[in-house]
Structure formats: C-alpha cells, structure tokens
Amino acid sequence: MKIILKEKKKLFDDIYEFNFKSDDIVNWIPGQFLQYYIDCKDDGRGTDRFFTIASSPLEGIIKLTTRFSSKGSSFKKVLKGIKIGTSLNVEGPWGKFTLIDSYITKKIFFISGGVGITPFRSIIQDLYLKKEKIDITLLYYNKTSEFIYKNEFDKNNAIKKSYIIGSVDKISLLENINVLDNQNSLYYISGPEGFVKTTESIFLNDLNIYKENLKSDFFPGYSKI
Ligand SMILES: Cc1cc2nc3c(=O)[nH]c(=O)nc-3n(C[C@H](O)[C@H](O)[C@H](O)COP(=O)(O)OP(=O)(O)OC[C@H]3O[C@@H](n4cnc5c(N)ncnc54)[C@H](O)[C@@H]3O)c2cc1C
Known part of the structure; x- marks a missing residue:
C-alpha cells in the first residue's frame, strides 16, 4: 500500500x-501502527520500521511523529530527508494498543514516556473530534520541557493532564494518580522499552495493580527516559 508525503514539520x-x-x-x-519500508542502505538494523499512526482517522491524514538522534540509523537518515510528494510503501494498520470496548465505564490513565505519546495523541484527538467525554488522565514524562503536542492537550479540557520532567518513579505515579484502583481503572503505558518495563514493575510490584488492568506498548531502539 502507498502513502504520499503532504507535509513535514519540525x-x-x-x-x-x-x-x-x-x-x-x-x-x-x-493506537494502531503501520510498517514503513524505505529504500536505504541496510546498516544491520533493517530497512523497515514500525510507527504508530499519531492521528485520528477523522483528521484525514496519517501522521508519523519521531525523534532523530545525531548518530541515527540509515532508515532515519533517509526518512528525515524525504521530500513532499514522496510515496512510501507501508503495511498495516495493526495493533491492539487501543481503547477496550468497556472504556466508557472505566477511569483511563495514559502514562507516556517521550515519543511514546503517539498512540495517546491519536486516541485523545479521536475522542476530541467525536466530542466523546470519557474519564482520561494523561501522565506525560519527558527528559526536558519539550513535551510533544502539549499545546493540543492543553486546549482539550475533557482530559486531565500532568507533565513531569524526569524519570518515572513510584512517588510521581502516586502523586498524579489520586486513587489507585483495580476495579474501575485501566492503565495504559507507552514509551521506550526501559520506561515501559520500569512503569509496569512499579504498578505490579509496588502498587499492587493487577496485570489485567495494565496495557502496554514499547518502542524498541530508544534509550530510557
Ligand atoms: C508498534 C511500534 C510502534 C512504534 N511507534 C513509534 C512512533 O510512533 N514513533 C517513534 O519514533 N518510534 C516508534 N517506534 C519505534 C521505531 O520503530 C524505531 O525503533 C525507533 O524510532 C528507533 O529508530 P531507529 O532504530 O531507526 O534508530 P534511531 O532513532 O536512528 O536511533 C535510536 C538510537 O539507536 C542508536 N543507533 C542508531 N543506529 C544504530 C546502529 N546502527 N547500531 C547501534 N545503535 C544505533 C542511536 O544512536 C540512538 O541512540 C515504534 C515501534 C513499535 C514496535
């Protein structure tokens, strides 16, 4: 399947x-993702990558949001330089990091590390455009004050949000989730692998949240937040 680049924004x-x-x-x-193929030299890490679709279908675009490192992969070097009008091959959409059917009856917590915000941006924007009001709290961790999509989230009064500069730990989770609860709450975790593993371990081992109330998605290839 083909997609065509219409806009690139820093x-x-x-x-x-x-x-x-x-x-x-x-x-x-x-919350679903696509597999992207790029014509680039294989540096040992392959010529394809998975990226979450950071937009809602109602926006009429497929949004890919990513971080570029100084010593980036061949894939990312080519991706960064693609020009408007370039067509890419993709497969998908796939993935189950999506709202469950009973979401309407639950309190939902989205816990994001850095660029792991992409599935949450898609879900939150979709509910916003549909004017659906559900109980969502976003806990957004980042290394710096550069929180991606903060302006959009700040305009959305239907969700509660906390922006936390630094690493995830038990104290900050307790401070930002008023009532931890295994009956009525669901906790979604997204970010680099280290962030997701640490957060899961705190929920399961320190806060006694049951595994069935956690849903997580990690992005390989990034260092810990
Ligand atoms: C389901 C799913 C959804 C995803 N969604 C997103 C998303 O929405 N946005 C997103 O940004 N990512 C997402 N990812 C992760 C994405 O697929 C890439 O793994 C990630 O962006 C890292 O890209 P990269 O490997 O090209 O490395 P880069 O981003 O170029 O670099 C990452 C790190 O690896 C180091 N590195 C680069 N090349 C090498 C090398 N040859 N050898 C050793 N180290 C190297 C760099 O120095 C840097 O520290 C998702 C992954 C999955 C599985």
Whole structure:
C-alpha cells in the first residue's frame, strides 16, 4: 500500500512529524501502527520500521511523529530527508494498543514516556473530534520541557493532564494518580522499552495493580527516559 508525503514539520530540534495521505488506508483504530519500508542502505538494523499512526482517522491524514538522534540509523537518515510528494510503501494498520470496548465505564490513565505519546495523541484527538467525554488522565514524562503536542492537550479540557520532567518513579505515579484502583481503572503505558518495563514493575510490584488492568506498548531502539 502507498502513502504520499503532504507535509513535514519540525516540532522541536530532534522531533519531526510527517503527514501523509493515502487512498489505500483510510481507516484504523486509534493506537494502531503501520510498517514503513524505505529504500536505504541496510546498516544491520533493517530497512523497515514500525510507527504508530499519531492521528485520528477523522483528521484525514496519517501522521508519523519521531525523534532523530545525531548518530541515527540509515532508515532515519533517509526518512528525515524525504521530500513532499514522496510515496512510501507501508503495511498495516495493526495493533491492539487501543481503547477496550468497556472504556466508557472505566477511569483511563495514559502514562507516556517521550515519543511514546503517539498512540495517546491519536486516541485523545479521536475522542476530541467525536466530542466523546470519557474519564482520561494523561501522565506525560519527558527528559526536558519539550513535551510533544502539549499545546493540543492543553486546549482539550475533557482530559486531565500532568507533565513531569524526569524519570518515572513510584512517588510521581502516586502523586498524579489520586486513587489507585483495580476495579474501575485501566492503565495504559507507552514509551521506550526501559520506561515501559520500569512503569509496569512499579504498578505490579509496588502498587499492587493487577496485570489485567495494565496495557502496554514499547518502542524498541530508544534509550530510557
Ligand atoms: C508498534 C511500534 C510502534 C512504534 N511507534 C513509534 C512512533 O510512533 N514513533 C517513534 O519514533 N518510534 C516508534 N517506534 C519505534 C521505531 O520503530 C524505531 O525503533 C525507533 O524510532 C528507533 O529508530 P531507529 O532504530 O531507526 O534508530 P534511531 O532513532 O536512528 O536511533 C535510536 C538510537 O539507536 C542508536 N543507533 C542508531 N543506529 C544504530 C546502529 N546502527 N547500531 C547501534 N545503535 C544505533 C542511536 O544512536 C540512538 O541512540 C515504534 C515501534 C513499535 C514496535
């Protein structure tokens, strides 16, 4: 399947978003991802990557948001330079990091580390555009004050949000989740692998949240927040 680049935006020094259009992919469940193929030299890490669709289908675009490192992979070097009008091959959408059917009856906590915000941006934007009001609290951890999509979240009064500069730990989770609860709450965790593993371990071992109330998705290839 093909997607075509319509817009490329620098959000921060190392963060870019790419907005694509496609006649092939018009629908997905917010939180799902695509597999992207790029014609680049194989540096041992392969010539394809997975990226969450950071937009809602209602926006009519496929948004890819990513971080570029100074010593980036061949894939990322080519991705950064693609020009408007470039067409890429993708497969998907796939993935189950989406709202469960009973979400409406639950309190939902989204716990994001850095660029792990992408599935939450898609879900939150989708509910916002549908004017659906559900009980969502976003706990957004980042190394610096450069929180991706903060302006959009701040305009959305339907969600509660906390922006936390630094690493995830038990104290900050307790401070920002007023009542920890295994009956009515669901905890979604997204970010680099180290962030997700640490957060899961705190929930399971220190806060006694049951595994069935946690849903997580990690992005390989990034260091810990
Ligand atoms: C389901 C899913 C959804 C995802 N969604 C997103 C998303 O929305 N946004 C997103 O940004 N990522 C997402 N990812 C992660 C994404 O697929 C990449 O793994 C990630 O962006 C890192 O890209 P990269 O490997 O090209 O490395 P880079 O981003 O270029 O570099 C990352 C780190 O690896 C180091 N590195 C680079 N090349 C090498 C090398 N050859 N050998 C050793 N180290 C190297 C760099 O110095 C840097 O520290 C997702 C992954 C999955 C599985």
